[in-house]
Amino acid sequence: MDIIEKQQRIEAINGIIKIRWFITIIIVGLGFALKAKYFGSWGIGWGTSFISAYLKIGLLGTFVFGYNFIFWLIMRRLSRKDLGKINTKTLNIMSIMQIIPDQLIFTVVYYFQGTVDTMNFMFYFLSFFFAGSIYKTRGIILTGAISGFLYSAVTIIEAQGIIPHFNTYQGVTFFGSVYVTRGRIFSFICYIGIITFVAAFVSNLIKNREKRLRQQRDQLSGQTQLLTVQTQELIQTKDYLHEALTKSDKARGELEKTKADLENANLELKAKLDEVEKYGEVTTGRELKMIELKEKMKSMEERIKELEEQINKQ
Amino acid sequence: MDIFEKQQRIESINGIIKVRWFIAVIIIGLGFLLKIKYFGWTSGFSGSSVSAYIKLGVFGAVAFGYNFIFWLFVRWLARKPIEKISDRVLNIMSVLQIIPDQLMFTFVYYNTGTVDSMSFVFYFISVFLVSSLYRSRGIILTGALAGFLYTGLLIIEYQGLIPHFNTYQGVTLFGSDYVIRGKIVTFICYIGVMTFVSAFLSNLIRNREKKLREKSDQLSGQTQKLTVQTQELTQTKNYLHEALTKSDKARGELERTKADLEKANLELRAKLDEVEKYGEVTTGRELKMIELKDKIRTLEQRITELEKDKN
Numbered sequence: 001m002d003i004i005e006k007q008q009r010i011e012a013i014n015g016i017i018k019i020r021w022f023i024t025i026i027i028v029g030l031g032f033a034l035k036a037k038y039f040g041s042w043g044i045g046w047g048t049s050f051i052s053a054y055l056k057i058g059l060l061g062t063f064v065f066g067y068n069f070i071f072w073l074i075m076r077r078l079s080r081k082d083l084g085k086i087n088t089k090t091l092n093i094m095s096i097m098q099i100i101p102d103q104l105i106f107t108v109v110y111y112f113q114g115t116v117d118t119m120n121f122m123f124y125f126l127s128f129f130f131a132g133s134i135y136k137t138r139g140i141i142l143t144g145a146i147s148g149f150l151y152s153a154v155t156i157i158e159a160q161g162i163i164p165h166f167n168t169y170q171g172v173t174f175f176g177s178v179y180v181t182r183g184r185i186f187s188f189i190c191y192i193g194i195i196t197f198v199a200a201f202v203s204n205l206i207k208n209r210e211k212r213l214r215q216q217r218d219q220l221s222g223q224t225q226l227l228t229v230q231t232q233e234l235i236q237t238k239d240y241l242h243e244a245l246t247k248s249d250k251a252r253g254e255l256e257k258t259k260a261d262l263e264n265a266n267l268e269l270k271a272k273l274d275e276v277e278k279y280g281e282v283t284t285g286r287e288l289k290m291i292e293l294k295e296k297m298k299s300m301e302e303r304i305k306e307l308e309e310q311i312n313k314q
Numbered sequence: 315m316d317i318f319e320k321q322q323r324i325e326s327i328n329g330i331i332k333v334r335w336f337i338a339v340i341i342i343g344l345g346f347l348l349k350i351k352y353f354g355w356t357s358g359f360s361g362s363s364v365s366a367y368i369k370l371g372v373f374g375a376v377a378f379g380y381n382f383i384f385w386l387f388v389r390w391l392a393r394k395p396i397e398k399i400s401d402r403v404l405n406i407m408s409v410l411q412i413i414p415d416q417l418m419f420t421f422v423y424y425n426t427g428t429v430d431s432m433s434f435v436f437y438f439i440s441v442f443l444v445s446s447l448y449r450s451r452g453i454i455l456t457g458a459l460a461g462f463l464y465t466g467l468l469i470i471e472y473q474g475l476i477p478h479f480n481t482y483q484g485v486t487l488f489g490s491d492y493v494i495r496g497k498i499v500t501f502i503c504y505i506g507v508m509t510f511v512s513a514f515l516s517n518l519i520r521n522r523e524k525k526l527r528e529k530s531d532q533l534s535g536q537t538q539k540l541t542v543q544t545q546e547l548t549q550t551k552n553y554l555h556e557a558l559t560k561s562d563k564a565r566g567e568l569e570r571t572k573a574d575l576e577k578a579n580l581e582l583r584a585k586l587d588e589v590e591k592y593g594e595v596t597t598g599r600e601l602k603m604i605e606l607k608d609k610i611r612t613l614e615q616r617i618t619e620l621e622k623d624k625n
Contacts, residue, residue, distance in 0.1 A: 008522070015518050023507055030503045034496055117487070119500050122435050129442070129511045133518065169492045174430075179482045183348060187432050190344045194337055198442050201333050205326065205446055206519050213526040220533035227540035234547035241554035248561040255568040262575035269582035276589045290599060293606045300613040307620040314624070 001088045004214065009091050012133040014075055016098045020068045023126065027109065028061035060108065067101055095134045099127055099143050107150045114168030115158050116180050121151060121188055125195050132199040140203060144196035151192075152185050315401050318527065323404050324396075326446040327388055330411045334381045337439065341422065342374040348426075373421070380414055408447050412456055416440055420463045427481030428471055429493050434464060434501060441508045445516040453516060457509035461502050468498060 001009065035053050074094065078086055106123040113120055124147040131143040158165055158175075165175045174180040315323065349366050388407070391399055419436040426433045437460035444456040471478055472494050480486045487493045 011518065011522070015514060019511055019514055022510060026503055026507050030500065033499065119432075119434065119497065119504070121432065122438065122504055125435065125438055126507065126511060129508075129515055133515050169487065169490055169496060172487050172490045172493060174482065174485050174487065177482055177485045180485060183482060184432065186347065187344060190340055191432070191435050194340050194439065195442070197336055198333055198439055201329055202442060202446050205329050209322065209325070210519075210522065210526065213523060213530065217526055217530045217533060220530055220537055224533050224537050224540060227537060227544060231540055231544050231547060234544060234551055238547055238551050238554060241551060241558055245554055245558045245561060248558060248565060252561060252565045252568060255565060255572055259568060259572050259575060262572065262579055266575060266579050266582060269579065269586060273582060273586050273589060276586065286603060287599065290603050290606065293603065293610060297606060297610055297613060300610065300617060304613060304616055304620060307617065307624060311620065311624055 001091065003083050006083055006086055006088075006091060008210075009095065009134065010075065010079060010086075013071075013091075013094055013098055014079075015133065016130045017068055017072050017075060019130075020064070020071075020102070024061055024064045024068070027123070028057055031057040031109075031113075056112070060105070064105055071097065095139075098130055098134060100146070102130070103127055103143075103146055103150055107154055110151070111154050111158070111163070112166060114166050114173075114175075115155055116174040116184050117168035117172075121184075124151065124192070128195050128199040132203040136203060136207060137200045140196055140200045144192045148189050148192050151188050155181060155185055315404065317396050320396050320399060320401075320404060323408065323447065324388065324392060324399075327384075327404075327407055327411060328392075329446065330443050331381055331385050331388060333443065334377070334384075334415070338374060338377040338381065341436070342370055342377075345370045345422075345426075369425075373418075373425075377418055384410065408452075411447065412440055412444055413459070415443075416456075416459055416463055419460075420467055423464070424467055424471070424476070425479060427479050427486075427488075428468060429487045429497055430481035430485075437464065437505065438508050441505070441512050445512040449516060449520060450513040453509055453513045457505045457512075461505050464501050464505075465498050468494060 032054065035050060035057070071094070078090070078094075103124065106120075106127075109123065110118065110120055127143050127147065128140065131140045135143075157163055159178075159181045165173070167173045167175070346367065349363055349370070384407070391403070391407075416437065419433070419440070422436065423431060423433050440456055440460060441453065444453050448456070470476055471488075478486070478488045480488070
């Protein structure tokens, strides 16, 4: 059993315990009421005297309340425990205990109220409601088999005269007719068949529905987890990209500044160079003049030489 | 009803129709068997064996007939898209899963011998089945209807308005005041118990389903939100990625421009240095030129002196 199954099992058992309080009160109350004179003193069901009959019914009720109280205590203790620690065996035993003691009590009630005369064979069908909320098909079929066995056994043993019969109603009884015994047992088994089938159908319908819903939930849960991881990854990537972009922008800004600085520097350099070059052009003019001057000097020196020669000749 | 509830309703009705085939077969089979001599089932479905078998057969045919109509109708419904199936149609179909059966059960209960018979138990099948369709209110109404039909039939029969059929040869509980009183009180108590149990289980299961559905809806909402978030984040991521690519590209270009500028800067500096060096050379020459001019002046003076001398 997985945790959800355990949870459901516990929930179902708790529900059955609650219902049992109510059913016990109704059945005991009904027993008390039917024993009243208005209903024909209810023949000799539960014995002839009122007081002993009421005591017997009260005792049986107390017994049921007793075991239901024990179940309630156990379940209360179980539900305090961690779900993972509750073992499957305990839950399986508790589940069976919701079916078998009730069926035995129903058999006792059925016998004391007058077997074939009474309507209370239908109590057995209550167990099917319970089994339907706890078990799947197999458990429900087994519950049916137990009911069939207990009912048939009591009816046959009584018909054989091994145990006495109590009339349900004053003055009239079905007991003693072989047709009644045959018909009742046969009908009961057929009814048990129908109820088993119906209970199994309802149980499977509900269990399948729940399974589908659970699958859907698990699928969605998986999807959500995946999306959460994906979102986290995306947020990381986004943050990383954002950081990278900020850095890149900053670096670009710096580059932009450097570029502007360089452009300025280049412009300044160019201006300087132009100036220098203009100066250079001026000096180039002088160069020519210097050559001129040198030539002039040469010619002057030649003239001086000439003049000196002429003077010397004189 | 939302889509989910409609789906569940249709599923339940389909299930009940399936179960009804089976129940009808069992009940009719049981009737046929009980009518044989071995069970001494005397005047139940009264008359001779042949007429009783015919009655049972007709009765079975009616049950099969209406179940077949339900089956056809639900098959036709299931072909339609779920949103188009109206709540009213489903509600009518749901009620039809309960009332005709209960009328049939009453009919069977009467013909098999009322107080003598065990077949009052059939009413409980309805209560069981109804728990798959309705919540507390529907289940309680089903119980009330069963109580009314059962009590009504017993009282009418007891008053002698309709004849009684014995279930078993030779013995009958019919005619006793105590039996009538006991049976009615007991049946009502049983129906009460069954109704309570059925409502309790139905609510248990429906609450469980509701919890699961709520959880699913919550998860579905979360998933949707996360999907939108993921889409937005993917968009932002793509946008950022694009911006980063552009920024990187622009930076690359800037890097290149910077390198170019740096190169140009270096070249300019080199040229300037060269030019300045040349400038220094020319400054030297300037001095030389002044010197030359001085020399020329000296030479001119000399020439003038020499010319004077010559003359």
